[in-house]
Amino acid sequence: MDKAYLIQLAASTAAVSVLVGLAAWAKIARPVGPLNLARAQDILAEEFPGRSLDQVWVATDGAGALARSGGMALVLCRVGDGFAARQIPWAQAVSSSFRNGRLRIDLSDISAPVATISLPSWPPKDLAA
Template sequence: MSQSFFIQFGASLAAVAALVALAAWAKIAKPMTPLTDERARTLLEQEFPGRRLERIWVAVDGRGALAKSGAAALVLCEVGDGYVARHIPWGQAVASSFRDGVLRLDLSDVAAPLARLALLNWPPSPEPRAA
């Protein structure tokens, strides 16, 4: 092996080490804080201004939320290091698959095709009507 091979190998090794150190220093893979009711409400109001939120369900693990707004279901789900907001018909949300404590919502979107929310129970019980 020639001296130029060792120089190139050493330079490549140093470059890879520098990139790994930069990624560790930047904390690219930092964990997100779980959603709370207040934070979910704030994010949904920012994404859907003017919509009245009737009720909000935050996932048990804090990685998503679902809100009822008239005939629409507003969905927040964690993607990468942020949240994505989508809306689907409320009837579709109520009819979605709920197994083993996980609600699977088909969002029919290339960027976020499926939302998985860990909820205690689903569908929600109807709220009592005022007399």
């Protein structure tokens, strides 16, 4: 081993150590806590400003939410270390498949193709037309 190789190895080790330290300090890839009603409403208000929420259903596992806003459904689903917010027609949300306590909503979006929301039942019994 020559001197240049050892210098390059030391510099590479130092650079990787700095990047690992920076990632740990920035807490990159931290886990996202579960949604509750207030947090879901805050995220929906931020993502869809000016939209009034008629009713909000939060997943039992906190991994998503569904809200009705007039004739539209506002969907929150966990993607990576955050939540994706999408808007679909309300009729599509009501007619989505519900099996084994999971509502599966086809979003037809390449970055969030399907939203899976755990709910006790769907459609809700108190659903106003």
